[in-house]
Amino acid sequence: MNITVIFNPTAGGGRARRLRHFVRALEQGGARVRLYHTRAPGDATRYLNALAHQGECVVAAGGDGTTNDVINGVKPGVALALFPIGTANVLARELNLPRKPEEAARVVLEGRTLNITPALLNGRRFLVMAGVGYDAWVVDQVDLIAKRRIGKLAYAVSMLRQVFRYGEVRFRVTVDGRPLDCFSAVISNGRYYGGSFILSRQANLSRRSVQVLLFQRPGRLFLLRCLAALLLGRMERVDGVASLSAERVTVTAPGLEPVQTDGDPAGFLPAEIELEAEPVAVRVPWA
Incomplete structure:
Protein backbone atom coordinates (compact mmCIF):
# COMPACT_ATOMS: atom_id res chain seq x y z
CA MET A 1 0.00 0.00 0.00
CA ASN A 2 1.27 3.49 -0.90
CA ILE A 3 0.49 6.01 1.86
CA THR A 4 1.03 9.76 2.05
CA VAL A 5 1.33 11.10 5.62
CA ILE A 6 0.74 14.83 6.13
CA PHE A 7 2.18 15.95 9.48
CA ASN A 8 1.51 19.30 11.13
CA PRO A 9 4.54 19.90 13.40
CA THR A 10 2.70 22.61 15.37
CA ALA A 11 -0.39 20.50 16.12
CA GLY A 12 -0.78 20.02 19.85
CA GLY A 13 2.70 21.41 20.42
CA GLY A 14 4.34 18.89 18.05
CA ARG A 15 4.47 15.11 18.37
CA ALA A 16 7.57 14.12 16.36
CA ARG A 17 8.40 11.07 18.47
CA ARG A 18 4.93 9.58 18.14
CA LEU A 19 5.03 10.31 14.41
CA ARG A 20 8.23 8.29 14.04
CA HIS A 21 6.62 5.31 15.78
CA PHE A 22 3.54 5.66 13.59
CA VAL A 23 5.50 5.74 10.32
CA ARG A 24 7.66 2.82 11.46
CA ALA A 25 4.55 0.76 12.22
CA LEU A 26 3.15 1.52 8.77
CA GLU A 27 6.38 0.46 7.10
CA GLN A 28 6.64 -2.69 9.21
CA GLY A 29 3.12 -3.50 8.02
CA GLY A 30 4.30 -3.39 4.42
CA ALA A 31 3.36 0.16 3.46
CA ARG A 32 5.48 2.52 1.37
CA VAL A 33 5.26 5.89 3.13
CA ARG A 34 5.72 9.39 1.75
CA LEU A 35 5.98 11.91 4.63
CA TYR A 36 5.37 15.65 4.32
CA HIS A 37 5.71 18.30 7.06
CA THR A 38 3.40 21.28 6.60
CA ARG A 39 4.80 24.79 6.87
CA ALA A 40 1.69 27.00 7.02
CA PRO A 41 -2.13 26.87 6.91
CA GLY A 42 -3.28 25.65 3.50
CA ASP A 43 0.08 24.00 2.76
CA ALA A 44 -1.33 20.44 2.90
CA THR A 45 -4.01 21.28 0.35
CA ARG A 46 -1.49 22.84 -2.03
CA TYR A 47 0.95 19.93 -1.64
CA LEU A 48 -1.69 17.25 -2.26
CA ASN A 49 -3.15 19.09 -5.26
CA ALA A 50 0.31 19.12 -6.83
CA LEU A 51 0.84 15.35 -6.42
CA ALA A 52 0.17 13.26 -9.51
CA HIS A 53 -0.24 10.13 -7.37
CA GLN A 54 -1.30 10.43 -3.72
CA GLY A 55 -1.30 6.68 -3.09
CA GLU A 56 -4.18 4.57 -1.86
CA CYS A 57 -4.51 6.53 1.37
CA VAL A 58 -3.65 9.98 2.76
CA VAL A 59 -3.15 10.28 6.53
CA ALA A 60 -3.76 13.56 8.37
CA ALA A 61 -1.37 13.56 11.36
CA GLY A 62 -2.54 16.47 13.49
CA GLY A 63 -5.82 17.89 14.74
CA ASP A 64 -9.12 18.81 13.13
CA GLY A 65 -7.57 21.80 11.35
CA THR A 66 -4.95 19.54 9.77
CA THR A 67 -7.66 17.10 8.68
CA ASN A 68 -9.61 19.97 7.13
CA ASP A 69 -6.53 21.08 5.20
CA VAL A 70 -5.89 17.50 4.03
CA ILE A 71 -9.47 16.69 3.02
CA ASN A 72 -9.49 19.68 0.69
CA GLY A 73 -6.58 18.16 -1.24
CA VAL A 74 -7.52 14.46 -1.26
CA LYS A 75 -8.41 13.29 -4.77
CA PRO A 76 -11.41 11.09 -5.69
CA GLY A 77 -10.80 7.41 -5.03
CA VAL A 78 -8.15 8.06 -2.35
CA ALA A 79 -9.01 7.07 1.22
CA LEU A 80 -8.56 9.39 4.21
CA ALA A 81 -7.07 8.26 7.54
CA LEU A 82 -6.28 10.10 10.76
CA PHE A 83 -3.47 9.96 13.30
CA PRO A 84 -4.93 12.21 16.05
CA ILE A 85 -2.15 14.24 17.69
CA GLY A 86 -3.62 17.76 17.61
CA THR A 87 -5.06 20.23 20.10
CA ALA A 88 -8.60 19.11 19.28
CA ASN A 89 -9.48 15.81 17.68
CA VAL A 90 -13.26 15.93 17.43
CA LEU A 91 -13.46 13.77 14.30
CA ALA A 92 -11.13 11.18 15.81
CA ARG A 93 -13.34 11.01 18.89
CA GLU A 94 -16.39 10.65 16.66
CA LEU A 95 -14.79 7.72 14.83
CA ASN A 96 -13.37 6.13 18.00
CA LEU A 97 -9.84 6.26 16.60
CA PRO A 98 -6.89 5.17 18.77
CA ARG A 99 -4.15 7.64 19.71
CA LYS A 100 -1.32 5.14 20.18
CA PRO A 101 0.93 5.08 17.08
CA GLU A 102 0.92 1.31 16.60
CA GLU A 103 -2.85 1.02 16.99
CA ALA A 104 -3.47 4.00 14.69
CA ALA A 105 -1.23 2.42 12.04
CA ARG A 106 -3.19 -0.83 12.30
CA VAL A 107 -6.42 1.05 11.54
CA VAL A 108 -4.84 2.57 8.43
CA LEU A 109 -3.60 -0.82 7.21
CA GLU A 110 -6.36 -3.16 8.36
CA GLY A 111 -9.40 -1.05 9.31
CA ARG A 112 -12.72 -0.88 7.55
CA THR A 113 -13.97 1.94 5.34
CA LEU A 114 -16.72 4.34 6.38
CA ASN A 115 -18.19 6.63 3.74
CA ILE A 116 -18.65 10.19 5.03
CA THR A 117 -20.17 12.97 2.94
CA PRO A 118 -18.27 16.24 3.43
CA ALA A 119 -20.17 19.49 3.61
CA LEU A 120 -19.06 22.45 1.52
CA LEU A 121 -18.80 25.98 2.90
CA ASN A 122 -18.66 28.35 -0.07
CA GLY A 123 -17.14 25.50 -2.04
Missing part, protein backbone atom coordinates in the same frame (compact mmCIF):
# COMPACT_ATOMS: atom_id res chain seq x y z
CA ARG A 124 -14.57 24.37 0.55
CA ARG A 125 -14.95 21.02 2.31
CA PHE A 126 -15.38 20.47 6.03
CA LEU A 127 -15.98 17.23 7.89
CA VAL A 128 -16.70 18.26 11.49
CA MET A 129 -18.61 21.54 11.76
CA ALA A 130 -19.03 25.17 10.81
CA GLY A 131 -20.09 27.98 13.11
CA VAL A 132 -21.15 31.62 13.14
CA GLY A 133 -21.68 34.08 15.97
CA TYR A 134 -20.27 33.16 19.38
CA ASP A 135 -18.70 29.95 18.10
CA ALA A 136 -16.87 31.75 15.28
CA TRP A 137 -15.81 34.68 17.50
CA VAL A 138 -14.12 32.23 19.90
CA VAL A 139 -12.12 30.63 17.08
CA ASP A 140 -11.35 33.93 15.38
CA GLN A 141 -9.99 35.51 18.57
CA VAL A 142 -8.09 32.58 20.10
CA ASP A 143 -4.46 33.41 20.88
CA LEU A 144 -2.38 31.16 18.58
CA ILE A 145 0.73 31.45 20.73
CA ALA A 146 -1.29 30.43 23.79
CA LYS A 147 -2.85 27.60 21.76
CA ARG A 148 0.61 26.13 21.13
CA ARG A 149 1.55 26.48 24.79
CA ILE A 150 -1.60 25.46 26.65
CA GLY A 151 -3.72 23.71 24.00
CA LYS A 152 -7.46 23.60 24.68
CA LEU A 153 -7.19 26.08 27.54
CA ALA A 154 -6.56 28.80 24.96
CA TYR A 155 -10.07 28.16 23.60
CA ALA A 156 -11.51 28.28 27.12
CA VAL A 157 -9.94 31.72 27.65
CA SER A 158 -11.37 32.95 24.35
CA MET A 159 -14.80 31.53 25.26
CA LEU A 160 -14.88 33.58 28.45
CA ARG A 161 -13.87 36.75 26.63
CA GLN A 162 -16.50 36.38 23.91
CA VAL A 163 -19.43 35.80 26.27
CA PHE A 164 -19.95 39.55 26.53
CA ARG A 165 -20.49 39.90 22.74
CA TYR A 166 -23.25 37.31 22.52
CA GLY A 167 -26.60 38.74 21.43
CA GLU A 168 -25.18 41.77 19.63
CA VAL A 169 -25.68 40.34 16.11
CA ARG A 170 -28.77 38.71 14.63
CA PHE A 171 -28.15 36.11 11.91
CA ARG A 172 -30.53 34.94 9.19
CA VAL A 173 -30.13 31.19 8.64
CA THR A 174 -32.09 29.57 5.83
CA VAL A 175 -32.46 25.82 6.41
CA ASP A 176 -33.57 23.94 3.29
CA GLY A 177 -35.45 27.04 2.15
CA ARG A 178 -36.91 27.92 5.56
CA PRO A 179 -35.66 31.31 6.88
CA LEU A 180 -34.97 31.51 10.62
CA ASP A 181 -33.32 34.09 12.89
CA CYS A 182 -30.77 33.37 15.59
CA PHE A 183 -27.89 34.89 17.55
CA SER A 184 -25.44 32.05 16.88
CA ALA A 185 -25.45 28.83 14.90
CA VAL A 186 -23.44 25.61 14.61
CA ILE A 187 -23.77 23.39 11.55
CA SER A 188 -22.43 19.97 12.49
CA ASN A 189 -21.68 16.73 10.67
CA GLY A 190 -21.16 14.78 13.88
CA ARG A 191 -22.20 14.59 17.51
CA TYR A 192 -19.16 15.97 19.33
CA TYR A 193 -17.87 19.47 20.01
CA GLY A 194 -14.55 20.58 21.50
CA GLY A 195 -13.31 17.01 21.86
CA SER A 196 -15.49 15.01 24.25
CA PHE A 197 -18.66 17.13 24.62
CA ILE A 198 -21.83 15.98 22.89
CA LEU A 199 -23.34 18.84 20.90
CA SER A 200 -26.09 16.98 19.04
CA ARG A 201 -27.46 13.51 19.65
CA GLN A 202 -29.32 13.72 16.34
CA ALA A 203 -26.22 14.24 14.16
CA ASN A 204 -24.71 11.26 12.37
CA LEU A 205 -21.57 11.18 10.21
CA SER A 206 -22.97 8.33 8.13
CA ARG A 207 -26.12 10.27 7.22
CA ARG A 208 -26.29 12.49 4.16
CA SER A 209 -27.25 15.63 6.06
CA VAL A 210 -25.93 18.13 8.57
CA GLN A 211 -27.46 19.07 11.91
CA VAL A 212 -28.14 22.80 12.37
CA LEU A 213 -28.29 24.14 15.93
CA LEU A 214 -29.76 27.63 16.20
CA PHE A 215 -29.40 29.69 19.37
CA GLN A 216 -32.51 31.82 19.11
CA ARG A 217 -32.48 33.85 22.33
CA PRO A 218 -30.18 36.75 23.23
CA GLY A 219 -28.64 37.33 26.64
CA ARG A 220 -25.54 36.16 28.44
CA LEU A 221 -27.52 34.06 30.92
CA PHE A 222 -29.05 32.09 28.05
CA LEU A 223 -25.59 31.49 26.57
CA LEU A 224 -24.24 30.35 29.93
CA ARG A 225 -27.16 27.91 30.24
CA CYS A 226 -26.23 26.55 26.80
CA LEU A 227 -22.59 26.10 27.80
CA ALA A 228 -23.63 24.30 30.96
CA ALA A 229 -25.93 22.07 28.92
CA LEU A 230 -23.04 21.29 26.56
CA LEU A 231 -21.00 19.97 29.50
CA LEU A 232 -23.90 17.64 30.34
CA GLY A 233 -24.65 16.59 26.75
CA ARG A 234 -28.10 18.24 26.86
CA MET A 235 -27.71 21.11 24.40
CA GLU A 236 -30.74 20.13 22.32
CA ARG A 237 -32.95 20.14 25.42
CA VAL A 238 -32.39 23.83 26.13
CA ASP A 239 -35.49 25.95 25.52
CA GLY A 240 -34.44 28.41 22.82
CA VAL A 241 -32.11 26.03 20.97
CA ALA A 242 -33.54 24.63 17.73
CA SER A 243 -31.97 21.52 16.15
CA LEU A 244 -32.80 20.82 12.52
CA SER A 245 -31.54 18.31 9.96
CA ALA A 246 -30.67 19.87 6.61
CA GLU A 247 -29.03 19.38 3.24
CA ARG A 248 -28.58 23.05 2.35
CA VAL A 249 -28.01 26.06 4.62
CA THR A 250 -27.31 29.72 3.93
CA VAL A 251 -26.24 32.28 6.54
CA THR A 252 -26.23 36.06 6.30
CA ALA A 253 -25.75 38.93 8.75
CA PRO A 254 -25.23 42.69 8.71
CA GLY A 255 -21.59 43.70 8.79
CA LEU A 256 -18.43 41.62 8.49
CA GLU A 257 -18.95 38.44 10.51
CA PRO A 258 -16.43 35.56 10.66
CA VAL A 259 -17.09 31.88 10.02
CA GLN A 260 -15.18 28.92 11.43
CA THR A 261 -14.85 25.38 10.10
CA ASP A 262 -13.28 22.49 12.00
CA GLY A 263 -11.85 24.85 14.62
CA ASP A 264 -10.08 27.29 12.28
CA PRO A 265 -11.13 30.64 10.75
CA ALA A 266 -12.83 30.15 7.35
CA GLY A 267 -13.51 33.64 6.02
CA PHE A 268 -16.59 35.74 6.43
CA LEU A 269 -20.32 35.73 5.73
CA PRO A 270 -22.35 35.24 3.62
CA ALA A 271 -22.04 31.46 3.74
CA GLU A 272 -23.58 28.78 1.56
CA ILE A 273 -23.38 25.28 2.95
CA GLU A 274 -24.36 22.19 0.99
CA LEU A 275 -23.43 18.53 0.84
CA GLU A 276 -20.84 17.29 -1.61
CA ALA A 277 -22.03 14.97 -4.37
CA GLU A 278 -19.79 12.02 -3.43
CA PRO A 279 -18.66 10.69 -0.03
CA VAL A 280 -15.06 10.26 1.11
CA ALA A 281 -13.82 6.85 2.25
CA VAL A 282 -12.42 7.15 5.79
CA ARG A 283 -10.44 4.40 7.54
CA VAL A 284 -11.96 3.44 10.89
CA PRO A 285 -11.58 0.57 13.39
CA TRP A 286 -13.57 -2.61 13.05
CA ALA A 287 -16.55 -2.50 15.39
Whole structure:
Protein backbone atom coordinates (compact mmCIF):
# COMPACT_ATOMS: atom_id res chain seq x y z
CA MET A 1 0.00 0.00 0.00
CA ASN A 2 1.27 3.49 -0.90
CA ILE A 3 0.49 6.01 1.86
CA THR A 4 1.03 9.76 2.05
CA VAL A 5 1.33 11.10 5.62
CA ILE A 6 0.74 14.83 6.13
CA PHE A 7 2.18 15.95 9.48
CA ASN A 8 1.51 19.30 11.13
CA PRO A 9 4.54 19.90 13.40
CA THR A 10 2.70 22.61 15.37
CA ALA A 11 -0.39 20.50 16.12
CA GLY A 12 -0.78 20.02 19.85
CA GLY A 13 2.70 21.41 20.42
CA GLY A 14 4.34 18.89 18.05
CA ARG A 15 4.47 15.11 18.37
CA ALA A 16 7.57 14.12 16.36
CA ARG A 17 8.40 11.07 18.47
CA ARG A 18 4.93 9.58 18.14
CA LEU A 19 5.03 10.31 14.41
CA ARG A 20 8.23 8.29 14.04
CA HIS A 21 6.62 5.31 15.78
CA PHE A 22 3.54 5.66 13.59
CA VAL A 23 5.50 5.74 10.32
CA ARG A 24 7.66 2.82 11.46
CA ALA A 25 4.55 0.76 12.22
CA LEU A 26 3.15 1.52 8.77
CA GLU A 27 6.38 0.46 7.10
CA GLN A 28 6.64 -2.69 9.21
CA GLY A 29 3.12 -3.50 8.02
CA GLY A 30 4.30 -3.39 4.42
CA ALA A 31 3.36 0.16 3.46
CA ARG A 32 5.48 2.52 1.37
CA VAL A 33 5.26 5.89 3.13
CA ARG A 34 5.72 9.39 1.75
CA LEU A 35 5.98 11.91 4.63
CA TYR A 36 5.37 15.65 4.32
CA HIS A 37 5.71 18.30 7.06
CA THR A 38 3.40 21.28 6.60
CA ARG A 39 4.80 24.79 6.87
CA ALA A 40 1.69 27.00 7.02
CA PRO A 41 -2.13 26.87 6.91
CA GLY A 42 -3.28 25.65 3.50
CA ASP A 43 0.08 24.00 2.76
CA ALA A 44 -1.33 20.44 2.90
CA THR A 45 -4.01 21.28 0.35
CA ARG A 46 -1.49 22.84 -2.03
CA TYR A 47 0.95 19.93 -1.64
CA LEU A 48 -1.69 17.25 -2.26
CA ASN A 49 -3.15 19.09 -5.26
CA ALA A 50 0.31 19.12 -6.83
CA LEU A 51 0.84 15.35 -6.42
CA ALA A 52 0.17 13.26 -9.51
CA HIS A 53 -0.24 10.13 -7.37
CA GLN A 54 -1.30 10.43 -3.72
CA GLY A 55 -1.30 6.68 -3.09
CA GLU A 56 -4.18 4.57 -1.86
CA CYS A 57 -4.51 6.53 1.37
CA VAL A 58 -3.65 9.98 2.76
CA VAL A 59 -3.15 10.28 6.53
CA ALA A 60 -3.76 13.56 8.37
CA ALA A 61 -1.37 13.56 11.36
CA GLY A 62 -2.54 16.47 13.49
CA GLY A 63 -5.82 17.89 14.74
CA ASP A 64 -9.12 18.81 13.13
CA GLY A 65 -7.57 21.80 11.35
CA THR A 66 -4.95 19.54 9.77
CA THR A 67 -7.66 17.10 8.68
CA ASN A 68 -9.61 19.97 7.13
CA ASP A 69 -6.53 21.08 5.20
CA VAL A 70 -5.89 17.50 4.03
CA ILE A 71 -9.47 16.69 3.02
CA ASN A 72 -9.49 19.68 0.69
CA GLY A 73 -6.58 18.16 -1.24
CA VAL A 74 -7.52 14.46 -1.26
CA LYS A 75 -8.41 13.29 -4.77
CA PRO A 76 -11.41 11.09 -5.69
CA GLY A 77 -10.80 7.41 -5.03
CA VAL A 78 -8.15 8.06 -2.35
CA ALA A 79 -9.01 7.07 1.22
CA LEU A 80 -8.56 9.39 4.21
CA ALA A 81 -7.07 8.26 7.54
CA LEU A 82 -6.28 10.10 10.76
CA PHE A 83 -3.47 9.96 13.30
CA PRO A 84 -4.93 12.21 16.05
CA ILE A 85 -2.15 14.24 17.69
CA GLY A 86 -3.62 17.76 17.61
CA THR A 87 -5.06 20.23 20.10
CA ALA A 88 -8.60 19.11 19.28
CA ASN A 89 -9.48 15.81 17.68
CA VAL A 90 -13.26 15.93 17.43
CA LEU A 91 -13.46 13.77 14.30
CA ALA A 92 -11.13 11.18 15.81
CA ARG A 93 -13.34 11.01 18.89
CA GLU A 94 -16.39 10.65 16.66
CA LEU A 95 -14.79 7.72 14.83
CA ASN A 96 -13.37 6.13 18.00
CA LEU A 97 -9.84 6.26 16.60
CA PRO A 98 -6.89 5.17 18.77
CA ARG A 99 -4.15 7.64 19.71
CA LYS A 100 -1.32 5.14 20.18
CA PRO A 101 0.93 5.08 17.08
CA GLU A 102 0.92 1.31 16.60
CA GLU A 103 -2.85 1.02 16.99
CA ALA A 104 -3.47 4.00 14.69
CA ALA A 105 -1.23 2.42 12.04
CA ARG A 106 -3.19 -0.83 12.30
CA VAL A 107 -6.42 1.05 11.54
CA VAL A 108 -4.84 2.57 8.43
CA LEU A 109 -3.60 -0.82 7.21
CA GLU A 110 -6.36 -3.16 8.36
CA GLY A 111 -9.40 -1.05 9.31
CA ARG A 112 -12.72 -0.88 7.55
CA THR A 113 -13.97 1.94 5.34
CA LEU A 114 -16.72 4.34 6.38
CA ASN A 115 -18.19 6.63 3.74
CA ILE A 116 -18.65 10.19 5.03
CA THR A 117 -20.17 12.97 2.94
CA PRO A 118 -18.27 16.24 3.43
CA ALA A 119 -20.17 19.49 3.61
CA LEU A 120 -19.06 22.45 1.52
CA LEU A 121 -18.80 25.98 2.90
CA ASN A 122 -18.66 28.35 -0.07
CA GLY A 123 -17.14 25.50 -2.04
CA ARG A 124 -14.57 24.37 0.55
CA ARG A 125 -14.95 21.02 2.31
CA PHE A 126 -15.38 20.47 6.03
CA LEU A 127 -15.98 17.23 7.89
CA VAL A 128 -16.70 18.26 11.49
CA MET A 129 -18.61 21.54 11.76
CA ALA A 130 -19.03 25.17 10.81
CA GLY A 131 -20.09 27.98 13.11
CA VAL A 132 -21.15 31.62 13.14
CA GLY A 133 -21.68 34.08 15.97
CA TYR A 134 -20.27 33.16 19.38
CA ASP A 135 -18.70 29.95 18.10
CA ALA A 136 -16.87 31.75 15.28
CA TRP A 137 -15.81 34.68 17.50
CA VAL A 138 -14.12 32.23 19.90
CA VAL A 139 -12.12 30.63 17.08
CA ASP A 140 -11.35 33.93 15.38
CA GLN A 141 -9.99 35.51 18.57
CA VAL A 142 -8.09 32.58 20.10
CA ASP A 143 -4.46 33.41 20.88
CA LEU A 144 -2.38 31.16 18.58
CA ILE A 145 0.73 31.45 20.73
CA ALA A 146 -1.29 30.43 23.79
CA LYS A 147 -2.85 27.60 21.76
CA ARG A 148 0.61 26.13 21.13
CA ARG A 149 1.55 26.48 24.79
CA ILE A 150 -1.60 25.46 26.65
CA GLY A 151 -3.72 23.71 24.00
CA LYS A 152 -7.46 23.60 24.68
CA LEU A 153 -7.19 26.08 27.54
CA ALA A 154 -6.56 28.80 24.96
CA TYR A 155 -10.07 28.16 23.60
CA ALA A 156 -11.51 28.28 27.12
CA VAL A 157 -9.94 31.72 27.65
CA SER A 158 -11.37 32.95 24.35
CA MET A 159 -14.80 31.53 25.26
CA LEU A 160 -14.88 33.58 28.45
CA ARG A 161 -13.87 36.75 26.63
CA GLN A 162 -16.50 36.38 23.91
CA VAL A 163 -19.43 35.80 26.27
CA PHE A 164 -19.95 39.55 26.53
CA ARG A 165 -20.49 39.90 22.74
CA TYR A 166 -23.25 37.31 22.52
CA GLY A 167 -26.60 38.74 21.43
CA GLU A 168 -25.18 41.77 19.63
CA VAL A 169 -25.68 40.34 16.11
CA ARG A 170 -28.77 38.71 14.63
CA PHE A 171 -28.15 36.11 11.91
CA ARG A 172 -30.53 34.94 9.19
CA VAL A 173 -30.13 31.19 8.64
CA THR A 174 -32.09 29.57 5.83
CA VAL A 175 -32.46 25.82 6.41
CA ASP A 176 -33.57 23.94 3.29
CA GLY A 177 -35.45 27.04 2.15
CA ARG A 178 -36.91 27.92 5.56
CA PRO A 179 -35.66 31.31 6.88
CA LEU A 180 -34.97 31.51 10.62
CA ASP A 181 -33.32 34.09 12.89
CA CYS A 182 -30.77 33.37 15.59
CA PHE A 183 -27.89 34.89 17.55
CA SER A 184 -25.44 32.05 16.88
CA ALA A 185 -25.45 28.83 14.90
CA VAL A 186 -23.44 25.61 14.61
CA ILE A 187 -23.77 23.39 11.55
CA SER A 188 -22.43 19.97 12.49
CA ASN A 189 -21.68 16.73 10.67
CA GLY A 190 -21.16 14.78 13.88
CA ARG A 191 -22.20 14.59 17.51
CA TYR A 192 -19.16 15.97 19.33
CA TYR A 193 -17.87 19.47 20.01
CA GLY A 194 -14.55 20.58 21.50
CA GLY A 195 -13.31 17.01 21.86
CA SER A 196 -15.49 15.01 24.25
CA PHE A 197 -18.66 17.13 24.62
CA ILE A 198 -21.83 15.98 22.89
CA LEU A 199 -23.34 18.84 20.90
CA SER A 200 -26.09 16.98 19.04
CA ARG A 201 -27.46 13.51 19.65
CA GLN A 202 -29.32 13.72 16.34
CA ALA A 203 -26.22 14.24 14.16
CA ASN A 204 -24.71 11.26 12.37
CA LEU A 205 -21.57 11.18 10.21
CA SER A 206 -22.97 8.33 8.13
CA ARG A 207 -26.12 10.27 7.22
CA ARG A 208 -26.29 12.49 4.16
CA SER A 209 -27.25 15.63 6.06
CA VAL A 210 -25.93 18.13 8.57
CA GLN A 211 -27.46 19.07 11.91
CA VAL A 212 -28.14 22.80 12.37
CA LEU A 213 -28.29 24.14 15.93
CA LEU A 214 -29.76 27.63 16.20
CA PHE A 215 -29.40 29.69 19.37
CA GLN A 216 -32.51 31.82 19.11
CA ARG A 217 -32.48 33.85 22.33
CA PRO A 218 -30.18 36.75 23.23
CA GLY A 219 -28.64 37.33 26.64
CA ARG A 220 -25.54 36.16 28.44
CA LEU A 221 -27.52 34.06 30.92
CA PHE A 222 -29.05 32.09 28.05
CA LEU A 223 -25.59 31.49 26.57
CA LEU A 224 -24.24 30.35 29.93
CA ARG A 225 -27.16 27.91 30.24
CA CYS A 226 -26.23 26.55 26.80
CA LEU A 227 -22.59 26.10 27.80
CA ALA A 228 -23.63 24.30 30.96
CA ALA A 229 -25.93 22.07 28.92
CA LEU A 230 -23.04 21.29 26.56
CA LEU A 231 -21.00 19.97 29.50
CA LEU A 232 -23.90 17.64 30.34
CA GLY A 233 -24.65 16.59 26.75
CA ARG A 234 -28.10 18.24 26.86
CA MET A 235 -27.71 21.11 24.40
CA GLU A 236 -30.74 20.13 22.32
CA ARG A 237 -32.95 20.14 25.42
CA VAL A 238 -32.39 23.83 26.13
CA ASP A 239 -35.49 25.95 25.52
CA GLY A 240 -34.44 28.41 22.82
CA VAL A 241 -32.11 26.03 20.97
CA ALA A 242 -33.54 24.63 17.73
CA SER A 243 -31.97 21.52 16.15
CA LEU A 244 -32.80 20.82 12.52
CA SER A 245 -31.54 18.31 9.96
CA ALA A 246 -30.67 19.87 6.61
CA GLU A 247 -29.03 19.38 3.24
CA ARG A 248 -28.58 23.05 2.35
CA VAL A 249 -28.01 26.06 4.62
CA THR A 250 -27.31 29.72 3.93
CA VAL A 251 -26.24 32.28 6.54
CA THR A 252 -26.23 36.06 6.30
CA ALA A 253 -25.75 38.93 8.75
CA PRO A 254 -25.23 42.69 8.71
CA GLY A 255 -21.59 43.70 8.79
CA LEU A 256 -18.43 41.62 8.49
CA GLU A 257 -18.95 38.44 10.51
CA PRO A 258 -16.43 35.56 10.66
CA VAL A 259 -17.09 31.88 10.02
CA GLN A 260 -15.18 28.92 11.43
CA THR A 261 -14.85 25.38 10.10
CA ASP A 262 -13.28 22.49 12.00
CA GLY A 263 -11.85 24.85 14.62
CA ASP A 264 -10.08 27.29 12.28
CA PRO A 265 -11.13 30.64 10.75
CA ALA A 266 -12.83 30.15 7.35
CA GLY A 267 -13.51 33.64 6.02
CA PHE A 268 -16.59 35.74 6.43
CA LEU A 269 -20.32 35.73 5.73
CA PRO A 270 -22.35 35.24 3.62
CA ALA A 271 -22.04 31.46 3.74
CA GLU A 272 -23.58 28.78 1.56
CA ILE A 273 -23.38 25.28 2.95
CA GLU A 274 -24.36 22.19 0.99
CA LEU A 275 -23.43 18.53 0.84
CA GLU A 276 -20.84 17.29 -1.61
CA ALA A 277 -22.03 14.97 -4.37
CA GLU A 278 -19.79 12.02 -3.43
CA PRO A 279 -18.66 10.69 -0.03
CA VAL A 280 -15.06 10.26 1.11
CA ALA A 281 -13.82 6.85 2.25
CA VAL A 282 -12.42 7.15 5.79
CA ARG A 283 -10.44 4.40 7.54
CA VAL A 284 -11.96 3.44 10.89
CA PRO A 285 -11.58 0.57 13.39
CA TRP A 286 -13.57 -2.61 13.05
CA ALA A 287 -16.55 -2.50 15.39
